[in-house]
Amino acid sequence: MTHTRPPPIRNLMPAPHIKICGLTTPAAIDAALAARADYIGLVSFPRSPRHLSAADAAALAARAKGRAKIVGLFVDPADSLLSELVAAAKLDVIQLHGEEPPARVAAVRAAFGLPVWKALPVATKQDVERAQAFTGAADLVLFDAKAPKGAAMPGGLGLVFDWTLLAAHKGPLPWGLAGGLSPANVTEAVRATKAPLVDVSSGVESAPGMKDAALIAEFCKAAREA
Numbered sequence: 001m002t003h004t005r006p007p008p009i010r011n012l013m014p015a016p017h018i019k020i021c022g023l024t025t026p027a028a029i030d031a032a033l034a035a036r037a038d039y040i041g042l043v044s045f046p047r048s049p050r051h052l053s054a055a056d057a058a059a060l061a062a063r064a065k066g067r068a069k070i071v072g073l074f075v076d077p078a079d080s081l082l083s084e085l086v087a088a089a090k091l092d093v094i095q096l097h098g099e100e101p102p103a104r105v106a107a108v109r110a111a112f113g114l115p116v117w118k119a120l121p122v123a124t125k126q127d128v129e130r131a132q133a134f135t136g137a138a139d140l141v142l143f144d145a146k147a148p149k150g151a152a153m154p155g156g157l158g159l160v161f162d163w164t165l166l167a168a169h170k171g172p173l174p175w176g177l178a179g180g181l182s183p184a185n186v187t188e189a190v191r192a193t194k195a196p197l198v199d200v201s202s203g204v205e206s207a208p209g210m211k212d213a214a215l216i217a218e219f220c221k222a223a224r225e226a
């Protein structure tokens, strides 16, 4: 009698969701959609090489609408800027990447009726533990590398933090991993942290603000196969 072996159990973890952030052109949107990114990020922060006007954000968002969720990224924004972008780009998610405290995050969530993601800069275990404070305020926390003092931007810098800080993370909030991810390291990052969501910007660029379609495809494939 012959026995058929069951297939080997390779991976019981679902593939992480993927966000490609800082898209600035229709070609970059198309590349992210072709690679089946779950979220695309549009940056509204004038100091960034990825900054978009409301009109440009609206045009790019319209191209992706219904095929990926649109995340608007802001740094300590005024309500007027949020209103303008939420309406123009029909955002699905608001990402706050500045120094917004829990009360401000909760207020944005209540005012706009959209999920709010809060980016948290990480260099130490205490930074990871700060996530607790956003329970009930944010819908997701995004752990990102802490920018060096005096940096022009709080994110999108291609900096990695120590992933072992997240190895035992069991916070109550959904969470994601950002900071210096790339096609070359995303497999290791997902294995080390078990991140349910990965977020990349400079690691899929050929120059600041210029996304590379091949790198986006490689990143998404590597993240899914991790």
Ligand SMILES: O=C(O)c1ccccc1NCC(=O)[C@H](O)[C@H](O)COP(=O)(O)O
Binding pocket: 021, 022, 041, 043, 045, 048, 049, 050, 051, 073, 075, 097, 144, 153, 154, 155, 156, 157, 158, 159, 178, 179, 180, 181, 199, 200, 201, 202, 203
């Ligand atoms: O991307 C920007 O220009 C930016 C500007 C201001 C605040 C945050 C910004 N980006 C955040 C992200 O898009 C990233 O997901 C995250 O910081 C990781 O970026 P990277 O290390 O370049 O992958």
